[in-house]
Amino acid sequence: MDGEPVIGEKAVVFGQGVVGLLTTALLAMHPLADLLAVDRYRPRREASLKAGARAVFDAADPDLAAALTDRLRDGEGREGADLAVEISGAPEALDQAISVTGFSGRIVIGSWYGIKPVRLDLGGRFHRSRIRMIASQVSTISPRFSGRWTKARRLGLAWSLLKKVDAARLVTQRFPFAHAREAYDFLDRQPERCLQVILQY
Numbered sequence: 651m652d653g654e655p656v657i658g659e660k661a662v663v664f665g666q667g668v669v670g671l672l673t674t675a676l677l678a679m680h681p682l683a684d685l686l687a688v689d690r691y692r693p694r695r696e697a698s699l700k701a702g703a704r705a706v707f708d709a710a711d712p713d714l715a716a717a718l719t720d721r722l723r724d725g726e727g728r729e730g731a732d733l734a735v736e737i738s739g740a741p742e743a744l745d746q747a748i749s750v751t752g753f754s755g756r757i758v759i760g761s762w763y764g765i766k767p768v769r770l771d772l773g774g775r776f777h778r779s780r781i782r783m784i785a786s787q788v789s790t791i792s793p794r795f796s797g798r799w800t801k802a803r804r805l806g807l808a809w810s811l812l813k814k815v816d817a818a819r820l821v822t823q824r825f826p827f828a829h830a831r832e833a834y835d836f837l838d839r840q841p842e843r844c845l846q847v848i849l850q851y
Contacts (some may be wrong), residue, residue, distance in 0.1 A: 651804070652786040653758040653797055654732050658721055660684040662731045664747055665738025666694040668820050668846045669760065671701050673735055675815040678702020686731075688714070688746070689738070691842040697820070704781060709743065714743070718750040730755055730779070737761050741768040748772075753779045760786045820846045827851045 653726050660680055663674050666689035674687050678701060687698035688707045695706035697756040707717055721731045730752025736744050747757045747769065770776070791799050822845040825833035839847060 651724055651799070652784050653735060653756060655680050655682065655733055657681050658683045658751075658795075659732035660730075661687075661733040661735070662686045662688065662718065662722075662747070662750060663698075663703070664734065664736045664743040665740070665761070666691075666698045666706075666771075667738075668817075670735075670737050671697055671762075671820060672812070672817060674698055674703050674818065675701040676811060677728075678700070678812075679811075684722070686718065688718075688743070693842065694845065701815070709738070709740070709746070715749040722750060728752060728815060730841060732756070733758070739763065741766050744768060745770050748776050748781060751781050754782070754805045755779070756782045756784060756785045757758060758786050800803060812846075813818055821848050822846055824848045829834065833835070 659682055661677055661684070663670055663677065666674065666687050670687070670689065671694070674685065677685055685703050686705050686707065687703035688709050689695050689698065690709040695708070697708045705721060707714055711717065718730060721729055731750055732755050733751060734747040734751045734755065734757045736747045736757060739761045741763050742820065744759065751757055753782060791801065791804060823836065825847065827849050832847055833849060837844060837847055
């Protein structure tokens with residue numbers, strides 16, 4: 651809701667974990683001009699294409715900004731994304747989002763960075779391009795929508811949309827609850843091999 655995608659816009663989703671893939675799948679239902687996804691792990695990028703991204707990019711590519719900028723040119727002199735969604739949890743991804751968001755574009759920040767320091771280049775492009783950053787937080791509804799939307803209404807919509815995108819297909823591993831430590835070790839040591847790990851009770 652916070653991103654307010656508009657028909658014909660160009661969008662980029664940074665981070666293709668479960669939340670990123672679900673965001674990509676939901677945006678793919680919207681008639682966008684282009685939908686791009688960025689993640690450092692190949693299996694997640696492949697899942698992004700299945701979720702509806704039209705092209706995927708490696709977050710670790712030193713030429714990422716140039717590759718995205720090339721893709722986002724529209725032939726009429728405009729460049730950059732209209733909407734960027736940063737949900738990777740990696741502070742550097744927010745700076746990458748700034749570097750590819752176009753004039754008067756929006757960046758929705760769904761990541762929670764915890765105690766990680768975030769260093770941003772807020773000179774140059776950010777300032778000149780009048781980029782708007784929007785903090786998105788799941789436990790509240792934006793005042794812009796709170797007159798018509800309740801948490802219950804939003805949750806009901808979320809459940810119905812999750813059924814449409816078949817979120818269960820994103821489960822890659824299951825561990826018995828008694829093996830929770832093993833599951834967390836696996837997540838920590840081999841994040842490229844997992845997408846959604848489930849603990850079974």
